[in-house]
Amino acid sequence: MHSTTDIPVPAQKASGFLQLIDPDGHRVGSAEERERVRDLDHDALRGLLEDMRIIRRIDEEGTALQRHGELGIWPPVRGQEAAQIASARMLRAEDFVFSTYREHGVAYCRGAEPTDLARAWRGVTFCGWDPNAIRMAAGQVIIGAHALHATGYAMGIAWDGDDSAAIAYLGDGAMSEGDVSEAMVFAASFRVPVIFFVQNNQWAISEPVTLQSRVPLSERGSGFGIPAIRVDGNDVLAVASATRTALERARTGGGPTLIEAVTYRMGPHTTADDPTRYRADDEVAAWEARDPILRLERLLDREGALPDGFDERVTARGDALAGEMRAGCTALSDPTPESLFSHVYAEPHADMDAQREALVAYLDGLEEAPR
Ligand SMILES: Cc1ncc(C[n+]2csc(CCOP(=O)(O)OP(=O)(O)O)c2C)c(N)n1
Numbered sequence: 001m002h003s004t005t006d007i008p009v010p011a012q013k014a015s016g017f018l019q020l021i022d023p024d025g026h027r028v029g030s031a032e033e034r035e036r037v038r039d040l041d042h043d044a045l046r047g048l049l050e051d052m053r054i055i056r057r058i059d060e061e062g063t064a065l066q067r068h069g070e071l072g073i074w075p076p077v078r079g080q081e082a083a084q085i086a087s088a089r090m091l092r093a094e095d096f097v098f099s100t101y102r103e104h105g106v107a108y109c110r111g112a113e114p115t116d117l118a119r120a121w122r123g124v125t126f127c128g129w130d131p132n133a134i135r136m137a138a139g140q141v142i143i144g145a146h147a148l149h150a151t152g153y154a155m156g157i158a159w160d161g162d163d164s165a166a167i168a169y170l171g172d173g174a175m176s177e178g179d180v181s182e183a184m185v186f187a188a189s190f191r192v193p194v195i196f197f198v199q200n201n202q203w204a205i206s207e208p209v210t211l212q213s214r215v216p217l218s219e220r221g222s223g224f225g226i227p228a229i230r231v232d233g234n235d236v237l238a239v240a241s242a243t244r245t246a247l248e249r250a251r252t253g254g255g256p257t258l259i260e261a262v263t264y265r266m267g268p269h270t271t272a273d274d275p276t277r278y279r280a281d282d283e284v285a286a287w288e289a290r291d292p293i294l295r296l297e298r299l300l301d302r303e304g305a306l307p308d309g310f311d312e313r314v315t316a317r318g319d320a321l322a323g324e325m326r327a328g329c330t331a332l333s334d335p336t337p338e339s340l341f342s343h344v345y346a347e348p349h350a351d352m353d354a355q356r357e358a359l360v361a362y363l364d365g366l367e368e369a370p371r
């Protein structure tokens with residue numbers, strides 16, 4: 001019998017993806033590929049850069065708040081800003097997002113306020129925002145489950161004859177889940193307007209993607225009959241282009257698309273994780289050189305499109321929003337214990353009422369009630 005170390009694990013191809021900005025900030029790619037995103041001019045690129053820098057600052061604040069005991073846990077997004085911002089900015093307000101726990105950048109683009117991003121991690125609510133208002137469901141912690149929700153929602157869109165789309169943000173690890181496989185079968189069979197946007201950040205906690213897939217994840221699409229695009233996830237233009245292609249297909253009855261955005265989780269899995277126990281410093285350093293924010297800054301700088309004062313203005317705005325998040329978070333009040341029973345069913349329920357009353361009676365009997 002082999003031990004796992006005897007089995008060679010092939011490295012996934014690093015290249016073989018759509019790239020329009022290389023890590024040094026040079027424009028690359030064919031004329032045809034560049035044409036798709038020609039309207040994303042310097043102004044638009046500065047907007048994407050500002051979004052990415054804001055979300056990096058908010059992400060740092062999330063970690064700081066957890067370290068200060070104000071949040072129970074925080075899943076950092078550092079390194080994945082281009083994948084999230086450039087895809088989310090291509091969506092229309094009426095599209096619907098189904099995400100994991102790490103999509104702070106997507107939630108920000110949908111209109112979540114800084115404090116909204118902290119609420120659930122403080123444990124005071126199940127979802128930090130109103131899902132119907134910003135058209136983004138609560139972050140899903142059950143890996144891959146929301147691929148089914150997105151597909152079901154997109155089946156509804158198809159039946160309504162609407163031209164909106166659903167997008168499921170998944171991780172590389174989620175691609176090993178049965179739920180995702182089942183979702184892809186339904187999505188392909190019914191040609192529904194859903195995008196499976198996989199952020200391949202190379203790790204599922206301590207499990208490398210090379211152990212979960214012998215081929216690039218995008219290659220799985222063809223087995224389901226789903227067209228796939230493998231894209232440099234640290235390149236805003238490439239991500240925008242791929243997302244546009246997928247949205248166009250969705251809106252015109254062409255069915256689902258799988259996007260594999262190749263990126264990297266630069267921080268720990270969550271604030272409860274120590275990645276130095278399972279990954280090498282030189283791997284992290286290699287990805288730091290491909291940082292999505294530096295890459296776009298290099299491009300704009302090279303093209304003379306980073307005006308004086310931009311850096312200071314964005315830093316100040318990021319600090320202000322982080323301050324808003326900190327103040328908003330620490331001012332949140334704790335829910336009462338009995339409110340737990342209010343959210344189990346949409347309608348009142350006799351069993352829940354009975355359980356609520358029992359808890360209230362128990363708490364009232366305590367010398368020091370925690371309410
Ligand atoms: C069904 C299920 N199995 C296991 C877990 C525990 N778990 C939480 S995060 C995670 C890794 C997910 O990795 P990936 O899909 O690559 O997303 P990432 O965290 O890298 O963004 C696992 C296994 C879970 N939450 N749900």
Ligand SMILES: [Mg+2]
Pocket residue numbers: 171172173199200201202203204205
């Ligand atoms: Mg991952």
